Amino acid sequence: MWRGLWSLVARAARGPCRPCTRQGSGAPAPGSGATIFALSSGQGRCGIAVIRTSGPASGHALRSLTAPRDLPPARRACLRLLTDPRSEEPLDRALVLWFPGPQSFTGEDCAEFHVHGGPAVVSGVLQALGRVPGLRPAEAGEFTRRAFAHGKLSLTEVEGLADLIHAETEAQRRQALRQLDGELGHLCRGWAETLTKALAHVEAYIDFGEDDNLEEGVLERADSQVQELEVALNAHLRDARRGQRLRSGAHVVVTGPPNAGRKPVSIVSPEPGTTRDVLETPVDLAGFPVLLSDTAGLREGEGPVEQEGVRRARERLEQADLILAVLDASDLASPSSCNFLDTVVTSAIAQSHNGNSQRLLLVLNKSDLLLAGDLDLSPELPPHLLLSCLTGEGLDGLLEALRKELTAVCGDPSAGPPLLTRARHQHHLQGCLEALGHYKQAKDVALAAEALRIARGHLACLTSGGGTEEILDIIFRDFCVGK
Secondary structure, three states: OHHHHHHHHHHHHHOOOOOOOOOOOOOOOOOOOOEEEEEOOOOOOEEEEEEEEEOOOHHHHHHHHHOOOOOOOEOOOEEEEEEOOOOOOEEEEEEEEEEOOOOOOOOOOEEEEEEEEOHHHHHHHHHHHHOOOOEEEOOEOHHHHHHHHOOOOOHHHHHHHHHHHHOOOHHHHHHHHHHHOOHHHHHHHHHHHHHHHHHHHHHHHHHHOOOOOOOOOHHHHHHHHHHHHHHHHHHHHOOOOHHHHHHHOEEEEEEOOOOOOOOOOOOOOOOOOOOOOOEEEEEEEOOEEEEEEEOOOOOOOOOHHHHHHHHHHHHHHHHOOEEEEEEEHHHOOOHHHHHHHHHHHHHHHHHHHOOOOOEEEEEEEOHHHOOHHHOOOOOOOOOOEEOOOOOOOOHHHHHHHHHHHHHHHHOOOOOOOOOOOOHHHHHHHHHHHHHHHHHHHOOOHHHHHHHHHHHHHHHHHHHHHHHOHHHHHHHHOOOOEOO
8 A cells, every 4th residue: 555655646746657767776967956755664554654755846835835934943853733725624633844955864954744654644645745846756765875975974874774674683683783883984084094104105105206205114114004904904804794694694504313303493393304305494583694504304314205305404504604413312323313413513514613603502401301410411522502392491591592602603793893794895805905005015116006096995995885886876775865
């Protein structure tokens, strides 16, 4: 219903038979003179709905719907009767706010209408705004794109805002808020200042190398600054994609011999091998976003269907960030358990010691079947957790262990340096690092200076986008209308 309503409003504002020219995010260049409006709160019936405008005609729109009243004081909520400027029919009694530019979210004149959230009220106000000369419906992300164009937000802060809107877990919220607060942008600007100083020293040597007034050790200071920056960039690039996992979700795979678990997610039976597919679901696990995959039991399949299930299970194991290896605590001496320990658990532990970022938790399920004397299990077992899915005993310990493992996989969003949450971030930092490598290898001082300029350009692209419209379109296209 809301999609149909918005189409009607857009058609009424743009006139009949106007072709659609939207490309990418669809947002026209800021400064085009258009004033945009949109419903900025969630769609659907609600107590309060927020409709906002941005652009030079915002003041005129506010006066048109609240005539004959003057504009309210800046940034102060006032109760006003809203009327249709054409029919003068009352629409709602609402709170209105006036944000004169540049002291607004977008840097332009902005107005907000806090109306009652019934569909008829929202529809009436949107249609009334569409009839005000100079106003048109906003495209997705257009408010934020105007804020970026007017210097209110850097590109990393825009990405943080997008992540905050889409955050579904506590860890995602914390990370997005830190990026929106400008921590990553501030760090990049500090690196850019270091490069600027190094470049200034190199160019001074080029211009005044034979001048007796030039201080000694100019190039040595530039080399020292570049070396310090290389150390910082390498530290961030060694984060093993923790920030990207935090944003998009870590892959946790539950695996083990057949029937090691006991959760009726799918049709199961005591007969081994009856679960033959990979069951996947996104979950909020200890505050972290996780794609949880429950696999078929690992054994030599007896038929083509079971063999395919085992093949898929092994494929998921190779892709996993964290393996949750589950064994039957009452059946550790069985051939299937011993084979699983040798081929999966021992191998994964050895690879993690060799620098592999993949991690493993060994869980011994069905502890409720153990007798009191059986609790002292084989000392040859790797570190493990005891769990009973039937009684729930050991579940708290498992969740705490998962939280620690996921913190290692995704990073701690509330401590340490800001994380790199997108492939774009890693690309430009890697490009900067490669340019610094060219600087160190350059035999000619002019080539060394050019390498520093390229490195600085990569850092500028991190926060400003480098002026590439395609990149900006990709970033803004996932925003909702009204933001």
